[in-house]
Amino acid sequence: MYSLTVCDHIMIAHSFHGEEFGPAQRLHGATYAVEAEFRAAKLDHMQLLVDIALAKTELRRVLETVDYSNLDEQPALAGVNTTTEYMAFHIHGLLSAACRDGRLGAGGRAVASLKLLLRESPSAWASYEGPIA
Amino acid sequence: MYSLTVCDHIMIAHSFHGEEFGPAQRLHGATYAVEAEFRAAKLDHMQLLVDIALAKTELRRVLETVDYSNLDEQPALAGVNTTTEYMAFHIHGLLSAACRDGRLGAGGRAVASLKLLLRESPSAWASYEGPIA
């Protein structure tokens, strides 16, 4: 199994609902360092899994929908606790759609699974992995 | 599949038995940077896999049993070569028990598998992964 990973980051504000969250119930924020890992059983005839430049472009396009925003006011995230693990799932959905729609070329359509990992601090991170279908 | 990882570190002394270990047969030591990765197929209704604060607290509690100690004198490790891979297994056992016993809440009980990764230096690390049952 092959993998190719590209990185970017976003800077967002949000707050959590529920006593379990303690001080994180207050409006605060995070830098999420984002790693998108594409996995496939084969490379194409150019020896590429997906084109790195294209992967970075599409990851950026997807991240633009939430970058420099207050997640509490995003309609697509209304009423949801935007935990790091949830945001990994949310971005996975957007980037999976980009693969399926051909925005990452033939390589993107051949991706077997996609993993989104978000680092919220030097000592905590979360991920979601699943097929692109 | 979701994952959530929290980090901590311990500073221990130990020595190894067996010619294969060369200079590491002498009493020496290590900083182990510890990464505990919890995996689960679902998040709870709060969008949490496990509570990060609770995960850090319980990881610390488990690490206290070996932190700032000479592993050669730990009864629980008597007669064992405390290699990095073995210590990953050892700490996995302790943190798995914490999950099973409910000390990480309902989320901890729903963990499908747990991976402990210990970095012994910038150029070598080891891990053990398995179910918490």
Added chain:
Amino acid sequence: MYSLTVCDHIMIAHSFHGEEFGPAQRLHGATYAVEAEFRAAKLDHMQLLVDIALAKTELRRVLETVDYSNLDEQPALAGVNTTTEYMAFHIHGLLSAACRDGRLGAGGRAVASLKLLLRESPSAWASYEGPIA
């Protein structure tokens, strides 16, 4: 010259005023990975610059004043653009006061200069360095 550095992090929300800031004029947020570097020409008789545990405790105490908050609503930061370089200066002031007041022991009072470095993302960081007096 000796140095000792301890690390922590904060997660804050804020917004900037001025067209130069582009999308960062919107409410967003950041994880600041914080590195506090103490510098001194000599160590004490215990071979310590400052006690690491005490340094981490006092850095945390200082960071609690802004952690998990919206900087736009902090009275101490009213009307100021809380750029990474400014926040390094702000935290430098608070930790310098802790040194002067003896909260880091005799070692803290002997610190010649203090540098606060804040990493806002994997590709950008800022610092402020100056004497503690």
Added chain:
Amino acid sequence: MYSLTVCDHIMIAHSFHGEEFGPAQRLHGATYAVEAEFRAAKLDHMQLLVDIALAKTELRRVLETVDYSNLDEQPALAGVNTTTEYMAFHIHGLLSAACRDGRLGAGGRAVASLKLLLRESPSAWASYEGPIA
């Protein structure tokens, strides 16, 4: 499942064939930070997966075949686009052979799977994982 990872790096020149590669069609180069991860279900009676010193020695021996070279002129890589994902596969083949041939001892022969991860920059990396057989 246990894992043990050792690291090294190589510095190579190469060029790519195909319009998709844009400026990377020109002769350029890369530092590949190489991580070799050995996986096995059991440790030996010494609590070792593979000997770290031996693993580093054999990884270095394998990397010597390409280190400080122009991959475009390597007979073993003739006519192939030496993408990061392909080079992970290529080095996987060489290190797998070292395991099978006993150059990593009995532990090496017991390795269930081997993953080679090559970091080409702070924001992109690729890997190949498969059995050593």
Added chain:
Amino acid sequence: MYSLTVCDHIMIAHSFHGEEFGPAQRLHGATYAVEAEFRAAKLDHMQLLVDIALAKTELRRVLETVDYSNLDEQPALAGVNTTTEYMAFHIHGLLSAACRDGRLGAGGRAVASLKLLLRESPSAWASYEGPIA
């Protein structure tokens, strides 16, 4: 003293002249992870040292002159051993000029000193620091 650092990277081929260089006399290559640190005694009224977005844009513009190239064929580097320390100096010259010419705004002109640090591998890096004048 304040500092602001922004990062980027380049991927180049080159070779060295002189027996001291051993295998590095052969054509090989490197990824240079580049950190540009701007230093100034004061921030502007916006609390900025230099605009991060502008700093990243100008650093990229400067790096484009050597990225994805064979340094042995660059007229500006003819007959020079392009060691990491020399390349730090070379890029320092280009980015200093950008500051002086106003391409980084008023903040860029107020920079007291500029440090260029180039990481060639996980275990070696070099820098050049000097005034922009």
Added chain:
Amino acid sequence: MYSLTVCDHIMIAHSFHGEEFGPAQRLHGATYAVEAEFRAAKLDHMQLLVDIALAKTELRRVLETVDYSNLDEQPALAGVNTTTEYMAFHIHGLLSAACRDGRLGAGGRAVASLKLLLRESPSAWASYEGPIA
């Protein structure tokens, strides 16, 4: 001013004397990731500050005197609290001597100052910097 930095690491055991050290009074250990930074105002005619391969060899030779040992039993460190800041000073002395003695070539003798930085964990490190004379 130019700098060149090379890295290595050591794994040692030790204990501290004094109530201030709390649990670190017990025999424990550390991995010290060691960074040796050489500084000089000029490069030689080969564009080298010091030869990287030679610098790594001599740093390793110096570190061999303490690697895989119990610092409490080192005659050269008898009765001294081997704090991270003190060990940075100690190794600085050994590597400075190597520079003065010509073991790093003419470049080593031209070094203006040398900084030794030792990382004891992901969240704490210390350094000593001074001239080699």
